Amino acid sequence: MKRESQGADWTRLLDLLSPIHDDARALARRLARSAADGDDLFQEALLRAFDKISTLREEGSFRSWFYAVLLSVHRSRCRRDFWRRFLSLEDLRGRGREPAGEDDRRLSDEEMRARRVSRALARLPALQREAVVLFEIEDCPVEEIAALQQISVSTAKSRIARGREKLRRYYERLGFHMEGAGPVRRKRRPARRAPGRDDSQRPAWSAAESLPPLETHDG
Amino acid sequence: MDERVGNHREDTRRTGPVRKEAYSVDLEALRSASRRGLPAFSETSRSLIESIENRRKRGAWMGLMRGIIERPRLATVLVGGALAAVMLFVPISYERTVGHEVAFTLSGMSPGAEAVSEIAKEMKSAIGADRVGVRMAVAAGGTSGAEHTLTARVPDGSHGRVERLAASYAAVLAKRGAGATFSVSPVRDLVRSNVYLAAANSIINIRVGDRSADEIADDIRWQLESAGVVGAEVDVSTDEGCARICVRASAEGNPELPEIQCETEGEADQKCLRLELRRTPEMTDADLIADIERQLAEQGLSGTVTLDGDGCPKVELDE
Numbered sequence: 299m300k301r302e303s304q305g306a307d308w309t310r311l312l313d314l315l316s317p318i319h320d321d322a323r324a325l326a327r328r329l330a331r332s333a334a335d336g337d338d339l340f341q342e343a344l345l346r347a348f349d350k351i352s353t354l355r356e357e358g359s360f361r362s363w364f365y366a367v368l369l370s371v372h373r374s375r376c377r378r379d380f381w382r383r384f385l386s387l388e389d390l391r392g393r394g395r396e397p398a399g400e401d402d403r404r405l406s407d408e409e410m411r412a413r414r415v416s417r418a419l420a421r422l423p424a425l426q427r428e429a430v431v432l433f434e435i436e437d438c439p440v441e442e443i444a445a446l447q448q449i450s451v452s453t454a455k456s457r458i459a460r461g462r463e464k465l466r467r468y469y470e471r472l473g474f475h476m477e478g479a480g481p482v483r484r485k486r487r488p489a490r491r492a493p494g495r496d497d498s499q500r501p502a503w504s505a506a507e508s509l510p511p512l513e514t515h516d517g
Numbered sequence: 518m519d520e521r522v523g524n525h526r527e528d529t530r531r532t533g534p535v536r537k538e539a540y541s542v543d544l545e546a547l548r549s550a551s552r553r554g555l556p557a558f559s560e561t562s563r564s565l566i567e568s569i570e571n572r573r574k575r576g577a578w579m580g581l582m583r584g585i586i587e588r589p590r591l592a593t594v595l596v597g598g599a600l601a602a603v604m605l606f607v608p609i610s611y612e613r614t615v616g617h618e619v620a621f622t623l624s625g626m627s628p629g630a631e632a633v634s635e636i637a638k639e640m641k642s643a644i645g646a647d648r649v650g651v652r653m654a655v656a657a658g659g660t661s662g663a664e665h666t667l668t669a670r671v672p673d674g675s676h677g678r679v680e681r682l683a684a685s686y687a688a689v690l691a692k693r694g695a696g697a698t699f700s701v702s703p704v705r706d707l708v709r710s711n712v713y714l715a716a717a718n719s720i721i722n723i724r725v726g727d728r729s730a731d732e733i734a735d736d737i738r739w740q741l742e743s744a745g746v747v748g749a750e751v752d753v754s755t756d757e758g759c760a761r762i763c764v765r766a767s768a769e770g771n772p773e774l775p776e777i778q779c780e781t782e783g784e785a786d787q788k789c790l791r792l793e794l795r796r797t798p799e800m801t802d803a804d805l806i807a808d809i810e811r812q813l814a815e816q817g818l819s820g821t822v823t824l825d826g827d828g829c830p831k832v833e834l835d836e
Contacts, residue, residue: 308565308566308569311565312561312562312565315558315561316558319558319561320552320555323555323556323561324548324551324552324555327551328547328548328551333551333554336551337556340561341564341565341568344561344565345565345568345569345572348565348569408546408549408550409546409550411542411543411545411546411547412543412546412547412549412550412551414543415540415543415544415546415547416547418540418543434541434544435544435547435548462538462540465538465540466538466539466540468540469538469539469540470539474539474540475539
């Protein structure tokens with residue numbers, strides 16, 4: 299009897315998950331340091347969702363419910379890994395898959411940007427990271443973020459603002475500054491040149507890798 | 518290079534002018550990159566079902582150990598060994614009945630009478646007490662009617678045995694004209710032992726062999742009291758190698774009753790029929806009999822069930 303009810307549970311869970319599968323997977327990767335970490339996070343969240351599927355009251359609110367589970371698992375994993383201060387260097391493209399595309403240089407540029415901001419996000423406390431990702435990438439309204447994190451709207455706004463401020467300072471240390479509403483420009487730094495090397499050989503996106511850690515605090 | 522310059526998403530959430538932060542373009546890149554190479558939904562379904570099956574096979578305990586030790590066999594050995602080590606070697610504290618306090622109240626004797634000290638000495642040997650203390654209370658207005666309470670500590674865990682001794686000594690005193698009432702109460706102490714013994718403390722093991730009914734009953738009472746069961750009544754009768762054991766304990770004061778295990782000796786075909794009756798106030802005799810018949814059926818037996826005057830069942834098994 300128990301196995302039959304479990305079978306019904308996972309059927310129900312998968313049916314509800316199907317429409318939001320890709321969005322939820324992508325969110326997990328955005329919260330995590332890498333695609334592989336994100337996939338692990340998603341899998342763990344899915345298992346927890348299976349355990350808690352009986353608590354889902356309205357199937358219409360499955361997306362919010364599952365996202366709340368995902369965020370909860372994300373925080374649990376962060377607490378588990380609190381001693382980790384290094385970033386994963388794993389490829390964002392996914393395990394064992396080479397990027398396919400006509401313009402390899404363009405794909406590589408996007409990948410490097412994604413990697414850079416992932417590193418920046420990884421330096422934020424878990425709650426700020428969630429708030430910033432949900433707001434900036436997932437396009438969630440502040441009210442929804444407040445509901446998912448079970449905080450007030452003002453706290454959610456404050457959390458987003460602090461997260462964005464930290465991202466801004468991180469990028470400034472990298473040499474990236476905002477200029478009006480235009481594209482990102484990087485201040486040129488005097489660089490040591492190898493003999494015989496000219497500027498055309500310098501990659502456009504190079505950024506300092508070793509930076510002092512940003513001050514972190516839960517917000 | 519960046520197609521999104523000047524083509525930013527219309528943001529209906531913001532009311533002020535849009536500032537293009539340095540990280541915003543990178544966030545857009547993360548948005549695209551994180552959707553590339555996503556596992557298919559079918560793969561997600563398959564891995565979820567696999568995870569659930571694996572977890573079910575491992576069991577709840579192994580689920581806890583998951584991620585700690587990678588090798589399941591080693592984990593089983595380590596966990597089992599750790600549990601055994603804890604059970605055998607780690608001392609824990611638990612309460613156990615270590616004796617009884619017997620209080621005799623003598624009335625109508627003169628205060629400080631020599632007879633009281635004589636009775637105290639006699640009582641010590643009659644009931645096997647360690648020591649006897651005497652307390653006297655004198656009624657206001659006179660020396661007559663003083664009440665002497667003799668309290669003795671008996672290092673015997675069997676309530677029944679101590680009570681019988683106290684009753685027989687009270688009868689002796691009554692014959693001499695000294696009115697005496699008595700009470701027996703268990704003395705429990707914190708005992709440090711290992712987990713194994715503590716676990717055994719909550720299991721009543723009834724060994725039926727060639728022991729007499731009184732021996733079996735005393736043993737059961739000792740075990741019940743050691744397990745903290747108060748006010749239990751034990752009736753044992755033996756008849757041609759068959760022992761009928763009835764243990765009755767009220768749920769009041771006994772929130773948890775221990776498990777009773779039966780062990781037989783002698784002939785290989787001897788069986789221990791065990792009936793556990795939990796009678797609630799609303800149960801009738803017929804309900805109780807029906808419950809007994811159900812338990813018989815579960816043990817592959819059938820018979821005629823009746824209740825005696827004390828509410829103890831009598832079962833005559835069918836051949």
